[in-house]
Amino acid sequence: MKYSFRQLEVFLAAAHFQNITRAAESLAMSQSAASSALKELESQFDIQLFDRVGKRLQLNELGRLYRPKAEALLAQARELEQAFSKHSEVGALKVGATLTIGNYLAVGVMAEYMSSPNHPKVSLEVANTSTIARRVRDFELDIGLIEGELQASELEVIPWREDRLVAFCSPDHPLAGKGELTDDDLRAATWILREQGSGTRQSFERGMHGLLPDLNVLLELEHTEAIKRAVEANLGIGCLSEVVLADAFKRGSLVPLAIPHRQFDRHFYFILHKQKYRSAGIARWMTLCEEL
Missing domain, CATH: 1.10.10.10 (Winged helix-like DNA-binding domain superfamily/Winged helix DNA-binding domain)
Structure with missing residues (x-):
């Protein structure tokens, strides 16, 4: 050679x-x-x-x-080296996740993954969809978990699980006691939203199709917890994943708003480079995510 x-x-x-x-x-x-x-x-x-x-x-x-050919060849060589060393086939993994997934779902998967007999390490990067996609494309991450739809010729986008955005407000907000919101209510409200480029913002804008130019957006924030705190302080209303809001709804610090005529259903996705070697570690990670 x-x-x-x-x-x-x-x-x-x-x-x-x-x-x-x-x-x-x-x-x-x-x-x-x-x-x-x-x-x-x-x-x-x-x-x-x-x-x-x-x-x-x-x-x-x-x-x-x-x-990508060199990346795939070296990944196979590392896996063979692990097998020769009689270690578990599951090795270290570099994972990227969008904020909702990284902060609320991925940590549990990490704990399960690292409990394998050889205790493989996992590095987790949390960023928005566009950043994770770029880093997977550049082979800086082994796999990405995203909440936004993506069109990228180099990447394979695999549906993972269903999710839904929910509009919400503080218990003291004037809309808190209203049964169902109309489009006029949505136009009149002050909104606190995720930033452009995030999967959550992409899903929100798709659900609000036709209303976007009329919405009053007060704040655009990169972190879901900051949005929740701002809404709790009655600065406006928000719209985030039901995964993010479940605990706050149970405590009563935030309340859901019904908008049945608007569709906020979406998917979470795995993304991998099409020429990335699918190691045993990647397969194990995906299996644990499916079992979550």
Whole structure:
């Protein structure tokens, strides 16, 4: 074989950091050794994988083509190494989740996953849908859990579970005692919403189709807990996942608002790169999510 796994590791690290010095540091190598490994890989096949702009390495078209293949090959090699070491097939996992899922569902799955015999580590990044999708696309995350619909040619989007948005207010709000809200009520209300780019905002806007230009949006916040606190303080009304609101409804600190003529049903999804090797760890994670 004309290439080594180490050369592939250097190639992928350089693609990630766009700098050979930082790539070398991430692999505990000297800068010269990493630079030599990358040059040898390219010279062995008479190819160029990067455009060099000063000290910056920018993947070219050929590099972008081979990056997912190298990622998949190294993932299989790591799994084989674990099997040779007689460890459990389930290994460390890098997971990304949108805020609703990350804060209210993923931690329980993490605890179950890490209880495997070899106690594999899980790193969890919580961000909005667009950020998680980008990081899965760039192989910085093994799998993503999102709450927004997504169109991305490089990603496989797999339905996970159903969810529903619920409008809500404080018990002291004028709408709290009203049976069902009309479109006029929705126009007259002051809203506190998730930010643009989040799956929750996407689902809300789909449900409010036809009314969006008339809505009075006071605040756009990135965190669901901040929205709940603002609504509890009677600054306006909100609309979040029923998963987020269940405890507050039980305590009575927030009350649901009925809008039966508006559809707020949605799905949560798994997202994976289409060329990502599906390791035993990814399969185990998805199974635990399905069992949740």
